[in-house]
Each structure stands twice: as structure tokens, then as C-alpha cells.
Amino acid sequence: MTCVGTTKSSSESTGNVAADQLRLFIERVERLEEEKRGIADDIKDVYGEAKSTGYDTKVMKEIVKRRRMEGHALREFEGLLETYQCALGME
């Protein structure tokens, strides 16, 4: 790949403001993505701990999802869930 009008590092050129700016944006995203992965790992750890205590994590995830819903949204969700299950002969 030939990089026209860019340099590999900022030290190679003092005029390459755009590349440095782009690099800063990318590095900010990368740091935040790293943090987000760390938290995702922490969540996995909590579920792992709950599982080893005897809880079903699939059900826990469903609970977390339902607790995030507003009252009316939850009632609508539960109503439609029942309707669809009936329609598909699932109960």
C-alpha cells in the first residue's frame, strides 16, 4: 500500500497535522473500547460467580432485560410474547 501525502509517524514531518489528529481520534476510541471490554469481562465474571452459586444465567439475563423496560413496555412485551407463543403452538 502506498501512502500518498501521509507519513508513518509525526516525527517524520511537522506539517502532517491531519494524520496526527486522526491518530488521536483512533487512540481515544481504542482506549474506550479497551475499557468497555474490561467491563464486559467484569459482567462475565459476575455471571460466572452467580452460576457457580447455582443461578441460571440465561434467566438472569432475561431478568436484567425486563428490569430495564418501562412498565408499559414490559406489559406489552409479555402480552405479545404470549400471543406469539400461542400462535406458534408453544403452550
Added chain:
Amino acid sequence: MTCVGTTKSSSESTGNVAADQLRLFIERVERLEEEKRGIADDIKDVYGEAKSTGYDTKVMKEIVKRRRMEGHALREFEGLLETYQCALGME
């Protein structure tokens, strides 16, 4: 829904250890999920800032993805990408 063998709050019963324990696990997950959403918002903000500076965020996301790959994985990805594009007459 009838809750057999459980109480709605820990104050209603002192013997309901399991429900309290479950609640603690759920609340820990919820706090972490909240944190994760905060970081996801921060990432969106960085992309928004980059976009308003003139950068294409779709390309930036591709760059972030490729920078996370190990050297050999990146080469394999780029090679296969070209192969598939050729196979599909995309170049």
C-alpha cells in the same frame, strides 16, 4: 404471577437469603451494564467529533478493527477479502 417461596423485599422476611443474593448479583450486573453504556456513549461522542472534523467514521471503525488484529491475522483477512471480492466480481 404468583411468587411461591419468595418475598418482594428483604424486609418482609429475614430468612430469604436466596432472593437477596440474587438481587445483589442482578444489581451488580446492572451497575456494570450502566457503566458499559456510558463508555459506548463516549465512543459515539468521539466518532461524532471526528465526523464533524471531516473524517469518515465507517472507515475509522474499519481501521480500529484492523489495528486490533495481529499481523498474520490482518494479512490473512486482507488476502481473503481480495479473493472474495474477485470471486464476486467486485473489482
